[in-house]
Amino acid sequence: MRTFQMQRISAIMLLVFLTIHMIVVHYPPFHIDFNQIIIRMANPVWKAIDIAFLFFVLMHALAGSYAVLTDVERFSRAKRYLAGAAIVIGLFAFYYGTKTILAFQPPV
Amino acid sequence: MYTSSGFISFVLRRITGVALVVYLFMHMWVIGSVNAGPEVFDARLAFVQQPLFKLLEVALLAAVVYHAIDGIRLLVVHYFNVTQYRKSLFYAVMVVSVLLVIAGGVPIILFMFEG
Amino acid sequence: MANNGTYPTVTVRIQRFDPDTDKKPYLEDFEVALKPGTTVLDALHEIKTHQDGSVTYRRSCRHAICGSCAMHVNGKNELVCKAPLKDRLDRKGRIVIRPLPYLPIIKDLVVDRSSFWEQYLRVKPWLVPPEDVPEKEFRMSPEEVAALNNAETCIMCGACYSSCQVIALNKQYIGPHALLKAFLRVMDPRDTIPGERLADLDGGDGVFRCHTIFNCIDACPKNLNPTQAIETLRKLAQKRQAFEEARVERQKHLNEPIPAR
Numbered sequence: 111m112r113t114f115q116m117q118r119i120s121a122i123m124l125l126v127f128l129t130i131h132m133i134v135v136h137y138p139p140f141h142i143d144f145n146q147i148i149i150r151m152a153n154p155v156w157k158a159i160d161i162a163f164l165f166f167v168l169m170h171a172l173a174g175s176y177a178v179l180t181d182v183e184r185f186s187r188a189k190r191y192l193a194g195a196a197i198v199i200g201l202f203a204f205y206y207g208t209k210t211i212l213a214f215q216p217p218v
Numbered sequence: 219m220y221t222s223s224g225f226i227s228f229v230l231r232r233i234t235g236v237a238l239v240v241y242l243f244m245h246m247w248v249i250g251s252v253n254a255g256p257e258v259f260d261a262r263l264a265f266v267q268q269p270l271f272k273l274l275e276v277a278l279l280a281a282v283v284y285h286a287i288d289g290i291r292l293l294v295v296h297y298f299n300v301t302q303y304r305k306s307l308f309y310a311v312m313v314v315s316v317l318l319v320i321a322g323g324v325p326i327i328l329f330m331f332e333g
Numbered sequence: 334m335a336n337n338g339t340y341p342t343v344t345v346r347i348q349r350f351d352p353d354t355d356k357k358p359y360l361e362d363f364e365v366a367l368k369p370g371t372t373v374l375d376a377l378h379e380i381k382t383h384q385d386g387s388v389t390y391r392r393s394c395r396h397a398i399c400g401s402c403a404m405h406v407n408g409k410n411e412l413v414c415k416a417p418l419k420d421r422l423d424r425k426g427r428i429v430i431r432p433l434p435y436l437p438i439i440k441d442l443v444v445d446r447s448s449f450w451e452q453y454l455r456v457k458p459w460l461v462p463p464e465d466v467p468e469k470e471f472r473m474s475p476e477e478v479a480a481l482n483n484a485e486t487c488i489m490c491g492a493c494y495s496s497c498q499v500i501a502l503n504k505q506y507i508g509p510h511a512l513l514k515a516f517l518r519v520m521d522p523r524d525t526i527p528g529e530r531l532a533d534l535d536g537g538d539g540v541f542r543c544h545t546i547f548n549c550i551d552a553c554p555k556n557l558n559p560t561q562a563i564e565t566l567r568k569l570a571q572k573r574q575a576f577e578e579a580r581v582e583r584q585k586h587l588n589e590p591i592p593a594r
Contacts, residue, residue, distance in 0.1 A: 219408075219434060220405075220408070220410070220434055220435075220495075220496045220498065220501075220548055220552075221408065222546070222547065222548050222551055223547075224545070224546035224547035224548055224551075225498055225546055225548065227546075228498060228544055228546045231544075292545055295545055295560075295564065296545075296564055296567070296568075299561065301547065301550060301558055301560050301561045301564075304547045304550070
């Protein structure tokens with residue numbers, strides 16, 4: 111799949127997920143504390159939504175960084191390495207993020 | 219140097235995009251502290267809820283909102299034949315972004331003073 | 334053409350650079366009489382003929398069709414031969430002429446446009462017609478001809494190419510001029526290799542490198558729209574196979590008359 115298509119698809123998904131995230135998690139502003147998050151995250155649907163959000167946000171961030179770097183002629187010569195680095199960072203961050211989301215369990 | 223509305227939106231898109239990537243990994247680091255237990259999590263969250271960070275949150279909101287609305291503009295340009303309205307679209311993005319940032323930023327500032 | 338006091342004079346500020354003597358470009362002011370109907374190119378002629386013969390610039394036809402005299406006037410790329418001097422003056426009655434930006438300067442207002450032509454050749458700017466050429470003519474519908482209107486009057490002046498910020502960052506990018514030409518060839522029902530062309534444009538240097546900055550539209554002296562052409566090519570590149578098959582189907586009837594509606 112082209113970087114361009116990855117950016118478009120993840121951008122449209124982010125418009126949905128980020129809106130949900132902002133409204134549910136941050137508005138109206140309050141002191142975030144652990145128990146409030148645990149109550150919401152007890153529902154597995156929220157875990158699924160957060161994992162999908164994580165997937166698309168990482169896709170958009172890394173494909174975007176790749177596009178920013180390969181725009182510069184010097185870096186565009188090393189685009190294979192950049193793409194490899196983006197995939198490695200993406201896989202690691204997705205693993206770490208998923209672990210974090212699943213760690214929000216009531217009996218922590 | 220060739221400046222135009224398109225160039226300004228391009229530069230802003232790049233700057234906000236890179237800033238948001240940096241923020242994303244910081245955000246994952248803060249939330250990821252839950253792996254180390256609730257005490258570490260609450261400590262790190264308390265650290266990032268100081269007044270200075272509240273102001274940075276408004277800047278973050280501005281970056282997110284601008285990047286998102288500008289992205290919608292690009293989607294519109296891609297799927298509809300509207301290149302002749304490029305200047306109007308640029309100003310529309312600016313106006314909508316400013317309104318959304320005010321609407322979203324005022325509650326953050328008010329909350330900051332309430333403590 | 335000496336000014337005998339009947340016409341107001343204006344300041345023409347020209348960016349000078351002689352690679353043999355100068356380390357970096359500098360600006361030099363000249364005074365020119367503002368006669369009715371003077372174009373920016375006329376002012377350059379006046380300076381070169383009567384004031385400083387070393388001022389160097391490209392020009393040829395003076396009728397906005399050869400594409401030689403594109404320059405950076407008051408921050409915008411345009412053909413100086415069709416720019417009225419009177420309309421380009423700023424509030425201080427001054428005009429600033431620089432060479433096309435983002436390209437290597439050879440001397441004064443002359444830039445090295447070799448990357449422009451290299452990228453142009455990359456998209457195979459010629460038509461590849463079917464093997465069986467008809468005795469009289471290929472038949473195209475009015476709609477098919479109208480779709481090409483956007484691209485066919487390009488005069489290869491380089492105004493769009495050197496206004497593009499992607500070109501400024503990366504000279505490997507094909508550029509708006511060549512993509513517009515590719516659009517012309519891809520959309521032409523007589524062309525037999527649209528799939529191959531779209532595959533070439535699909536790489537990292539092609540249509541997806543464009544960031545929709547719109548400078549090419551603003552710069553074009555022929556009011557063409559490279560951005561829209563690139564957006565169209567992007568859509569076609571994503572459904573290349575279907576487009577290729579439709580073209581093969583279309584070329585079976587290329588020698589037949591267009592049915593009247």
